[in-house]
Amino acid sequence: MRYSATHKQETxxxxxxxxxxxxxxxGFDSTGVDALMSAIGLTGGAFYSHFGSKGELFAALVEREIDNSNEMLAGGPDSPPDHVxxxxxxxxxxxxxLHPEAGCALTTLGPEIARSTPQxxxxxxxxxxxxxxxxxERLDGDSDKAWGLLAQCIGAIVMARVVESERTRQEILASSRRVVEKMHRG
Amino acid sequence: MRYSATHKQETxxxxxxxxxxxxxxxGFDSTGVDALMSAIGLTGGAFYSHFGSKGELFAALVEREIDNSNEMLAGGPDSPPDHVxxxxxxxxxxxxxLHPEAGCALTTLGPEIARSTPQxxxxxxxxxxxxxxxxxERLDGDSDKAWGLLAQCIGAIVMARVVESERTRQEILASSRRVVEKMHRG
DNA sequence: GTCTATAGCATGATAGAC
DNA sequence: GTCTATCATGCTATAGAC
Structure with a gap:
């Protein structure tokens, strides 16, 4: 074959x-298969050598997204005490x-995930x-605090992105930072 | 004309x-003009007698959405002390x-609003x-608490919608309720 | 104001050449 | 595995009849 053994996996x-x-x-729905493929230098037709449908890519994409988030947020046993x-x-x-493309998927794809498959x-x-x-575990067994901090963070980013002025954006972020700090300690 | 004077406004x-x-x-992007019109018993062609483009409808829709939210959440001067x-x-x-169609727009259209126009x-x-x-004002002048409660609520709904099991959904909601109660009092 | 018809384009997906 | 070509369908938007 003209392609290396690992080529498919790499692509x-x-x-x-x-x-x-x-x-x-x-947005995932708003983006066509052609655009997704041309972003990596290929044409739309080649897409179906890798996924049976656009929905399968969404599932794979979300899975990697959450793996990545877990790695970043959960951290290992060697994480410092101030990890959280x-x-x-x-x-x-x-x-x-300002960079949703590099950020948490729940703040951008949350509604699309909510409409996605049970799987x-x-x-x-x-x-x-x-x-x-x-x-x-890192919060002395306070499970409410863990859910609460996650919700606080997600909500703050969603809010900060729907406002127009930089001032309000910073106000929301600053308030939310103080709130989580208080929650974290208290 | 065959239509009453108020017909256009009503439509x-x-x-x-x-x-x-x-x-x-x-989702707004994912829904076609035909579907939006047929939902009120009209055909797609009639849409452009009311809006110059689909984007104009989005703007009008979001505006009404936030007016509605303000009415519900802000309340008037005659609201009870436990309004919040x-x-x-x-x-x-x-x-x-379970009913995003009747709920807060930020939890469903947040990312689409974030990608929308500055206006x-x-x-x-x-x-x-x-x-x-x-x-x-209702929280003794604590503006951080006001932003914080809003973020907490939005984030909790987004999280509760992306999980599959009813158990986890309830766990997230229950934790968030306890967190906002603590925030609200403390 | 609403209809049907249609332009013009984008979409998700498939077929066959290389 | 990727390409080009294509099908069938969907989309936003417009034109003209009523």
Missing amino acids: RDKLIDSSRAIAKKG AKCLRSYLSTFHV VRAKVEKSMKKMQKNWT | RDKLIDSSRAIAKKG AKCLRSYLSTFHV VRAKVEKSMKKMQKNWT
């Missing part, structure tokens, strides 16, 4: 990673608000519960 | 209200999670600031 990986960013920035605090700060950053939602749920349990 | 109103629910349930507490409870309800975002911002100021 698939590139497609998923590229599509993750594109979907988070412009560091996560909260970087999550509630201006950079995160997709089941994987998201599993990942979120893992996240929440990990944080609960 | 426009019906279209906006019908489209609000449809967009919140299935009542709002939080009804917002963080199972009904809200749309400016109106959303104005409405949110009004909301937040109103709640700040």
